Amino acid sequence: MGKMNSAMLLVRKRYFVIATLNIIMLRASYCKFPKPVLPAIATYFGTKCRYEEVNPHLIDDVLFVNKSLMAPPAPDCRAVHLVAVIRHGTRYPTVKNIKRMARLYELVKTEASGTEQWLHDIQSKWRMWYTDDMDGKLVEKGKNDHRHLAFRLAKSFPTLISEENFRRERMEFMTSSKHRCVDSIKAFQEGLHQHWDVRDVRFIHYVNDSLMRYFDHCQRFVEEVENNKTALKEVENFKSSVEMDEVRRRVANRLQIPHSQITTDLAEAAFFLCSYEFAIKSENSPWCNLLDKMDAEVLEYKNDLKQYWKRGYGHDINCKSSCYLFHDLFKRLDQASYDYRFGEMTKVVSIQVGHAETLLPLLSLMGFFKDEKPLKAENFSQQQSRKFCSSQIVPYAANLLFVLYECSEGLRLQFFLNEKPMTFPGINDLAPLYETVRNYYSGLLDGCDFKKECELPKVTLKKTEL
Numbered sequence: 001m002g003k004m005n006s007a008m009l010l011v012r013k014r015y016f017v018i019a020t021l022n023i024i025m026l027r028a029s030y031c032k033f034p035k036p037v038l039p040a041i042a043t044y045f046g047t048k049c050r051y052e053e054v055n056p057h058l059i060d061d062v063l064f065v066n067k068s069l070m071a072p073p074a075p076d077c078r079a080v081h082l083v084a085v086i087r088h089g090t091r092y093p094t095v096k097n098i099k100r101m102a103r104l105y106e107l108v109k110t111e112a113s114g115t116e117q118w119l120h121d122i123q124s125k126w127r128m129w130y131t132d133d134m135d136g137k138l139v140e141k142g143k144n145d146h147r148h149l150a151f152r153l154a155k156s157f158p159t160l161i162s163e164e165n166f167r168r169e170r171m172e173f174m175t176s177s178k179h180r181c182v183d184s185i186k187a188f189q190e191g192l193h194q195h196w197d198v199r200d201v202r203f204i205h206y207v208n209d210s211l212m213r214y215f216d217h218c219q220r221f222v223e224e225v226e227n228n229k230t231a232l233k234e235v236e237n238f239k240s241s242v243e244m245d246e247v248r249r250r251v252a253n254r255l256q257i258p259h260s261q262i263t264t265d266l267a268e269a270a271f272f273l274c275s276y277e278f279a280i281k282s283e284n285s286p287w288c289n290l291l292d293k294m295d296a297e298v299l300e301y302k303n304d305l306k307q308y309w310k311r312g313y314g315h316d317i318n319c320k321s322s323c324y325l326f327h328d329l330f331k332r333l334d335q336a337s338y339d340y341r342f343g344e345m346t347k348v349v350s351i352q353v354g355h356a357e358t359l360l361p362l363l364s365l366m367g368f369f370k371d372e373k374p375l376k377a378e379n380f381s382q383q384q385s386r387k388f389c390s391s392q393i394v395p396y397a398a399n400l401l402f403v404l405y406e407c408s409e410g411l412r413l414q415f416f417l418n419e420k421p422m423t424f425p426g427i428n429d430l431a432p433l434y435e436t437v438r439n440y441y442s443g444l445l446d447g448c449d450f451k452k453e454c455e456l457p458k459v460t461l462k463k464t465e466l
């Protein structure tokens with residue numbers, strides 16, 4: 001309270017007071033949790049990682065923007081357009097994983113023995129509080145992920161994400177129809193609301209699944225990968241690998257439960273329990289003691305295998321299923337470069353909210369994080385320093401930012417992953433000319449036809465269907 005009062009006394013201008021209060025309120029919504037002791041395995045949770053683990057400075061100040069990272073590529077450059085593709089924020093587990101977690105809890109409660117404090121805590125204090133109706137919904141922390149991200153992006157690109165551009169309808173908001181995505185984009189808009197202190201305007205968003213959940217609409221992907229058990233055989237093989245068996249053995253030892261009772265599914269349930277308790281409640285839960293770093297590396301690899309074969313380079317159609325989003329991105333950038341040459345900018349910002357499954361195929365299509373050798377069940381040890389590491393790429397609220405700058409030599413394009421600049425694969429320049437990027441992707445820009453790529457070959461029709 002003292003901090004707020006002195007801020008109000010010192011600052012006279014009303015809007016400044018409001019802005020300060022809003023910052024304090026935004027911060028307060030985060031600070032009500034005591035600063036947690038991080039679980040030792042917090043950076044291995046893959047798509048269940050907190051955003052703070054890829055940007056640790058946010059742990060101390062969730063609204064901090066590193067100006068030197070987000071600055072224009074040169075002093076003579078000015079940001080003119082932004083397309084942001086963002087994953088939803090922190091969410092509850094899905095029903096399938098809630099059931100697994102409940103099974104592990106029952107087993108530990110009734111069968112485990114030992115004298116450690118953490119085991120005692122699980123058995124006598126912890127309660128199974130996850131219920132089926134939570135099924136993948138956005139949690140309060142997930143709303144904050146997006147409120148805070150909105151605030152930081154507005155601070156990073158003040159000439160683009162501005163109240164004026166918003167009022168002149170130069171900002172567009174699109175989302176997948178899933179409740180966790182719709183709730184995320186609403187929270188993002190709330191963040192802007194608070195940042196600008198606007199009360200008289202109503203934010204709107206468009207639901208667009210053909211854009212943000214294109215993978216559901218790509219028949220060939222659904223048939224050849226999603227509904228095809230053998231497409232993920234590397235994941236299945238890794239479940240029965242020596243490495244996974246050792247994880248199960250170590251978990252069984254810690255619980256003093258027969259090894260045969262700890263299946264891969266249950267070892268993974270412990271991983272989920274640790275990750276969800278941490279991501280949702282900021283707690284270093286007693287469940288985290290069931291696994292050490294070596295175990296976490298193995299379980300992380302299993303998740304990466306799944307993403308690689310289902311959403312990444314494993315199958316060409318995974319990448320190609322994102323052709324529609326790829327073309328939409330360049331259509332927006334092309335329109336911006338046209339507007340810029342011939343008059344006023346009509347749109348300057350697109351905020352598009354989707355899933356890890358939306359971001360990964362697009363990144364793969366564009367050649368990011370491509371390892372020389374494919375990720376295989378038997379190559380765990382050779383892949384220790386792999387590029388395709390989902391903990392780093394797609395934590396909750398992961399974001400791809402494509403920013404077009406007007407510079408003296410022309411338009412330049414810069415790419416940011418999770419608020420850090422990254423070079424395009426094959427272009428040795430942090431902010432190449434937009435033309436250079438277009439040339440680099442010319443093959444995809446001229447082809448990569450969603451309809452053609454996603455159509456099923458006609459021969460699969462059975463006679464009875466004719």
Ligand SMILES: *[C@@H]1O[C@H](CO)[C@@H](O)[C@H](O)[C@H]1NC(C)=O
Pocket residue numbers: 057066067068069
């Ligand atoms: C900001 O980013 C630069 C460049 O990566 C880094 O050297 C610096 O330490 C960062 N500053 C803070 C306060 O994190």
Ligand SMILES: *[C@@H]1O[C@H](CO)[C@@H](O)[C@H](O)[C@H]1NC(C)=O
Pocket residue numbers: 206207208210211328
């Ligand atoms: C979804 O977005 C695409 C590309 O911007 C657009 O062509 C299409 O009409 C949109 N669909 C809906 C249902 O709004």
Ligand SMILES: *[C@@H]1O[C@H](CO)[C@@H](O)[C@H](O)[C@H]1NC(C)=O
Pocket residue numbers: 223224225228229230231
């Ligand atoms: C399933 O996946 C395997 C391995 O990628 C592939 O050889 C097979 O053709 C796929 N089956 C179908 C029905 O697409």
Ligand SMILES: *[C@@H]1O[C@H](CO)[C@@H](O)[C@H](O)[C@H]1NC(C)=O
Pocket residue numbers: 373374376378379382
């Ligand atoms: C994978 O590992 C196996 C066994 O360790 C090795 O023989 C093979 O060459 C490796 N393959 C790749 C693609 O790394």
